[in-house]
Amino acid sequence: MKLSVKRLLLRQGSFELKIDLEATGQVIGIFGPSGAGKTSLIEIVAGLRLPSSGQVAVDDLVLTNRETGFSLPPEHRGVGYIPQDLALFPHLSVRKNLVYGQKQHAPGSSINLAHVAEVLEIETLLDQAITELSGGQKQRVAFARAILSSPRLLLMDEPLASLDHDLKLKIIPYLQRIRDEFKIPMLYVSHSPEEVVSLCDQVVVLREGSCLSIRSPYDIFEASSSMTLKPGIFSA
Amino acid sequence: MACLNFDDLQVVGFTLATAGLSTLIILPFGIALAWLLARREWRAKSLVETIVALPLVMPPVATGLILLHLLGRHGSLGIFFQKVFGTEIVFTWRAVVAAMAVMSFPFLVRTARLAFEEINPRLEQVARTLGASPARVFMTITLPLAARGLVAGTVWAFARALGEFGATILVAGNIPGRTTTMSVAIYSDIQFGQEDHAYQLLAISAALAFAAILLSNQFSKWGGTR
Numbered sequence: 198m199k200l201s202v203k204r205l206l207l208r209q210g211s212f213e214l215k216i217d218l219e220a221t222g223q224v225i226g227i228f229g230p231s232g233a234g235k236t237s238l239i240e241i242v243a244g245l246r247l248p249s250s251g252q253v254a255v256d257d258l259v260l261t262n263r264e265t266g267f268s269l270p271p272e273h274r275g276v277g278y279i280p281q282d283l284a285l286f287p288h289l290s291v292r293k294n295l296v297y298g299q300k301q302h303a304p305g306s307s308i309n310l311a312h313v314a315e316v317l318e319i320e321t322l323l324d325q326a327i328t329e330l331s332g333g334q335k336q337r338v339a340f341a342r343a344i345l346s347s348p349r350l351l352l353m354d355e356p357l358a359s360l361d362h363d364l365k366l367k368i369i370p371y372l373q374r375i376r377d378e379f380k381i382p383m384l385y386v387s388h389s390p391e392e393v394v395s396l397c398d399q400v401v402v403l404r405e406g407s408c409l410s411i412r413s414p415y416d417i418f419e420a421s422s423s424m425t426l427k428p429g430i431f432s433a
Numbered sequence: 434m435a436c437l438n439f440d441d442l443q444v445v446g447f448t449l450a451t452a453g454l455s456t457l458i459i460l461p462f463g464i465a466l467a468w469l470l471a472r473r474e475w476r477a478k479s480l481v482e483t484i485v486a487l488p489l490v491m492p493p494v495a496t497g498l499i500l501l502h503l504l505g506r507h508g509s510l511g512i513f514f515q516k517v518f519g520t521e522i523v524f525t526w527r528a529v530v531a532a533m534a535v536m537s538f539p540f541l542v543r544t545a546r547l548a549f550e551e552i553n554p555r556l557e558q559v560a561r562t563l564g565a566s567p568a569r570v571f572m573t574i575t576l577p578l579a580a581r582g583l584v585a586g587t588v589w590a591f592a593r594a595l596g597e598f599g600a601t602i603l604v605a606g607n608i609p610g611r612t613t614t615m616s617v618a619i620y621s622d623i624q625f626g627q628e629d630h631a632y633q634l635l636a637i638s639a640a641l642a643f644a645a646i647l648l649s650n651q652f653s654k655w656g657g658t659r
Contacts, residue, residue: 245558271561278562284555288577297573298563346563 198256198350198382200225200242205251207237214238214248214406222398224376224383228390228417229403235386236281238403239352242384243278244271255350255382277343277381278352281359283335285327291338292323298346307379313341316378317371333364337371344379351375351383357392369395390414390421437633440609441618445637448614451526452594455533456587459541463590464583467545468575472554489539493599500532500604528605529612533594541590548582549575581652588649592642 199221207214214234227235240246242253242260252262261268277298286294295310314320317337322330330338336356343351353372357365369392376383376396387393393400394414402409402417437445469475470482488496503510504522514522522528552575560570576583598616605612607621615638622631 243558243562245562271558272564272566274562275564276562278559280555280559282553282555284553284559286556286560286574297560298565300564342563352562 198223198225200384201252201254202238203252203254205238205241205248205253207234207241207246207248209237212237212406216251216403216406216408218401218408218411220399220401220411222382223380224385224397226393226397226400226414226417227384227386227403228388228393228400229409230388232405233403234406235388235403236354239278239354239384239386242350243276243352244269244274245278258349275347275349276352277346277348277350279339279343279354279356281355283339283356285335285339285342287327289327290323291319291325291327291330294327294338295323295342295345297342300345300347308344308347310345313344313379316374317341332360333368336360336368340371340375344375344381348381351381352386353383354386355388357387357389365389365392372396390418394418437637441630441634443610444613444615444618444634447526447529448595448616449641451529451614452533452591452597455530455537455594456541456591458530459534459538459590460587463538463541463586464545467542467586468549468571470542471546471549485542486539488536488600493536493597494603496535497532497600497603500528500535500600504528504531504604523604524606524608524612526605526612529601529614532600532604533597536597536600537590537593540593541586544586544589545579545583548579548586551582552578584652585649588645588652592645595641595645596638 199219201219202216205214205216212232212234214237216234216238227238229235237246241248242255244260247268248261248263250263252264253260259267259269260274286297289297292310295314299310311320314323317340319334319337319341322334322338327335327338339356356372357368360368372385373396375381383396385392385396394417397414400412400414400417402412466481466485470478501523502508504514505511506515506521506523511522514520520527522531556574556578557570560574561567565573596616597614598620601612601614602617602620607613607617613621615634619631619634619638622628622634
């Protein structure tokens, strides 16, 4: 997958997101401290936020081009978006959440309810209410719901941020399974070097609304192990 | 109740029917406007919000006077209805419905707006990214999650319509068998010294309002334990 962001500008009060980048990989990490613009970028890719100017494309598909006034509606982008709060539909059962965006598949496709539920070990939860699930179960249901919409791209906005360390360690293997089993490209937002190094091929480092560099996840991990991240460490 | 005659039952039935009809009429407009106020930013939003809230703070008789001017023979809406439908509005049952609708509309809009605002917009956004059109998102996510508030708003609007007096008396008058509602009948009974009869109607009116509020509260509890 190739993410191409050209002369992107988003103004929000005093915050300004100004990005020009091109990144390639099956899982591209968006890394940076709070307020760097990670969520804003991912919301622009999802079509939930309109930039003031610039163009965003995934592979050859232009999602937004403000110069021509074009913006693909979120329902036509084919992105599986998993926000920080997961946004599971509280009035629907687990099964109804999962099939909400489900597309019809060719026989034999690996993306079907039974297989996805098996990979994420949620088969026994299908008829439960969302309110009955634990934090880790909710996480896996949110992943499954996004996968079942057969997206061309999964957008994960700090999906593990609200979990404690032990639960994070339990969920990361599920994310690796999603990456390896379903082969859906991902944009993975995080401020955790451990998550980034476990999942990503390439990492876009953001700080204060700008792209500092595009690095290997190991660079991020090594830098964070040796010292506290400071401005300039990841500069190109 | 044993002392109620046919005319009384007719008044009660007429009031229930006109209040029900006015509530049905405002329902789609009220829900649509409440959603627009809760979820969209638009230029005339503040102005529309203010106009919709006016009947809450203006004397009902003043609202009735405005309606009388608008719906009367020489009023813009009155001329429109005369030309398009060939009917007059003022001093007919239609005027009763119009007065009830205008007076109860803000109750519906305010309650429905709160119900929409309480829904996490992220749920609607995620539904869009899952491939749902805005209409499907509204029908499958927004509406079910706002249902409790919408029902409560509908019941409040109906209850307000049941008790409407000031605007109704001005725009529809008190024509027995044609425009007399319970509130107007109570007022009329007091005017003519028929206090016992007024108290009978008062008891029915209170019972209906009590039932409506009880129903609304029960629905809220039921919705909360789903």
